[in-house]
Amino acid sequence: MSELLRSYLTVGIFGVAAIAMAGAMLTIARILRPSRPTRQKLIAYESGVDPVGGDWAQSQIRYYVFAVLFVLFDVEAVFIFPWATRLEVYGVFGLVEMAIFIFILLLGLFYAWRKGVLRWV
Amino acid sequence: MTTLLALPYWQETGIKLGLALAIIPTTSLILVYLFLFKMMAFMQSRLGPNDTGPYGTLQLIAEAIKFLQKEDIHPAQADRRVFRMAPVVVLGSTFLLYVILPAGPDAVVENLDTGIFYAMAVSSLSVLGILMAGWSSANKYALLGGLRAAGQLIAYELPLILAVMGVVIQAETLNLQEIVVAQATGEIFGFGGIGNPFIFTQFLAFLIFMIAAQAELTQTPFDMPVAETELVGGFHIEYTGFRFLLFFMAEFGTAFAFAALASVMFLGGWWIPGFDVDDNILNVLGPGVMLGKILLISFFIFWVRFTYPRLREDQLQKFAWKVLIPLSLANIVLTGIFKVVF
Known part of the structure; x- marks a missing residue:
């Protein structure tokens, strides 16, 4: 196994360990804790009042546009990271290129801003 | 870097895993107490x-x-499987963060080359767990809290990532160990006595990073998702007993990890002025130095938490998109210009 793959194997092992630790602790808890469910206990909690309406309430998702904008900038970040580690090699050329790239993305942000997308209504 | 002990991979990983399993719950104990x-x-x-x-x-x-x-109560309407998985996902995100936190030249679980990039990637996994918890609880408070959390975490993730970029440009690497070395071997106007902790040259990035980290951890000025006066606890409202404790542990374990990231990137990490960067003694002294810096950073995080009132949801989103993101983009361009010109 190569060094690179092996280092990510450790990451995998840690992921499994997290699940195992949570599982072990929940198993200990399962042995110690009582389990006496009643109908009243299993009602969704709404500050002591009986819940009104269905279980999954509808709500306006204003976050949708924010999520779309997030994808835009997150992809941008993926492009900037490799550039950032090699900036000295690229010199002025790299700097100008990235300035143009960031400028175009900023235009996008300002467009969304002017359209009133960033305003919370 | 020198190799402290030459052990086979499985033994070494086993020891590190054991240490990490002991350390991670301890960190949240320390912070909470x-x-x-x-x-x-x-x-x-x-x-x-x-x-x-x-x-x-x-x-x-x-x-x-x-x-x-405590009894483990699943609400009757809840999506049982997702409901049970959610706290484990959040805890897993915290665990994966600890893989790359360095405490000495060799005192690190795995010195990944993608370092800080990896940290940003796994820390955003917790959004998934929170959204799962909020959605599967089948509770109006939990759903609102989960959506608010998702909206807030993705909005503040961007300034967080973009602030890190300034450090990456200066250090020319994503690897956390090399970022520490870059600070240790740096000079401030020709004086190399204390190296060059990036807090001096990247102060704006440091401020943005700390504010965004505060929001990522949903600590108080940004605790709209768990606002107890209106949502009674947000996404973890239906959780009882040990599953609730898992959320709690993950929250403070992540706070510790973010403080560690900040001290590695901006305060010089485990390096002590006057030592060689690959001196073996730093493997012993490094963790102590790191702990000191982490507690200092955590002190500021919690000081802010206890001092400021909560931001309203619209103020919170506006602050991220209209202030922090343009500022952090400006920081990248400025750092780039300084890097190329000087």
Whole structure:
């Protein structure tokens, strides 16, 4: 196994360990804790009042546009990271290129801003 | 880097895993006892817990045992499988963060080349767990809290990533160990006595990083998702017993990890002025130095938490998109210009 793959194997092992630790602790808890469910206990909690309406309430998702904008900038970040580690090699050329790239993305942000997308209504 | 011990891969990983399993719950114990219990109490002119053990130090152990004995209630309407998985996903995100946190030249679980990029990637996994918890609880408060959390975490993730970029440009690497070395071998106007902690040259990035980290951890000025006065606890409202404790552990474990990232990137990490960067003694002294810096950063995080009132949801989103993101983009361009010109 190569060094690179092996280092990510450790990451995998840690992921499994997290699940195992949570599982072990929940198993200990399962042995110690009582389990006496009643109908009243299993009602969704709404500050002591009986819940009104269905279980999954509808709500306006204003976050949708924010999520779309997030994808835009997150992809941008993926492009900037490799550039950032090699900036000295690229010199002025790299700097100008990235300035143009960031400028175009900023235009996008300002467009969304002017359209009133960033305003919370 | 020198190799401290030459062990086969499986043995070495086993030892590191054992250490990490011991350290991660301890970190949240330290933060909660020191800051959430004692410092908050003193700032509010209270005593805080003082009965259980000397100065109340065993309070959290007692509470963990209490949580172990609590009944595990699944609401009747809940999506049972997702409901059970959610806290484990959040805890997993915290665990994966600890893989790359360096505490000495060799005292690191795995020195990944993608370092800080990896940290940003796994820390955003917790959004998934929170959204799962909020959605599967089938509770109006939980759903609202989960959506608010998702909206907030993705909005503040961007300034967080973009602030890191300034450090990456200066250090020319994503690897956390090499970022520490870059600071240790740096000079401030030709004076290399204390190296060049990036907090001096990247102060704006440091401020943005700390504000965004505060929001990522949903600590108080940004605690809209868990606002107890209106959502009673947000996404974890339906969780009882040990599953609730898992969320709690993950929250403070992540706070510790973010403080560690900040001290590695901006305060010089484990390096002590006057030592060689690959001196073996730093493997012993490094963790102590790191702990000191982490506690200092955590002090500021919790100080802000206890001081400021909550931001409204629209102010919170506006602040991220209209202030922090343009500022952090400007920081990248400025750092790039300085890097190329000087």
